[in-house]
Amino acid sequence: xxxxxxxxxxxxxxxxxxxxxxxxxxxxxxxxxxxxxxxxxxxxxxxxxxxxxxxxxxxxxxxxxxxxxxxxxxxxxxxxxxxxxxxx
Numbered sequence: 001x002x003x004x005x006x007x008x009x010x011x012x013x014x015x016x017x018x019x020x021x022x023x024x025x026x027x028x029x030x031x032x033x034x035x036x037x038x039x040x041x042x043x044x045x046x047x048x049x050x051x052x053x054x055x056x057x058x059x060x061x062x063x064x065x066x067x068x069x070x071x072x073x074x075x076x077x078x079x080x081x082x083x084x085x086x087x088x
Contacts (some may be wrong), residue, residue, distance in 0.1 A: 034086050035048075035084060035086060035087065042068075042069060042070055043068060043070065043078075043084070045087050047068055048078055048084045048087045049087065051064050051068065051075060051078050051079065052078065052079055055075070055079045061075045061076055061079075
């Protein structure tokens with residue numbers, strides 16, 4: 001059986017849990033796979049720029065999603081820069 005609740009190691013030794021600035025993602029941000037470096041990425045940097053440009057010219061989220069094989073929600077995240085934010 002796996003430990004859960006108050007028997008879990010994070011409850012027994014909370015000082016060992018890396019939080020905030022001590023967490024490896026904050027200390028080594030270059031190790032976070034972003035964009036095309038992520039193995040599951042369907043888009044490229046150039047396509048992300050094209051999506052943002054097309055949206056400024058009035059293309060719909062649905063049309064862009066169908067064109068590039070992603071959902072309209074993902075297109076919205078790209079346009080609002082909550083996803084692919086590292087692309088200028």
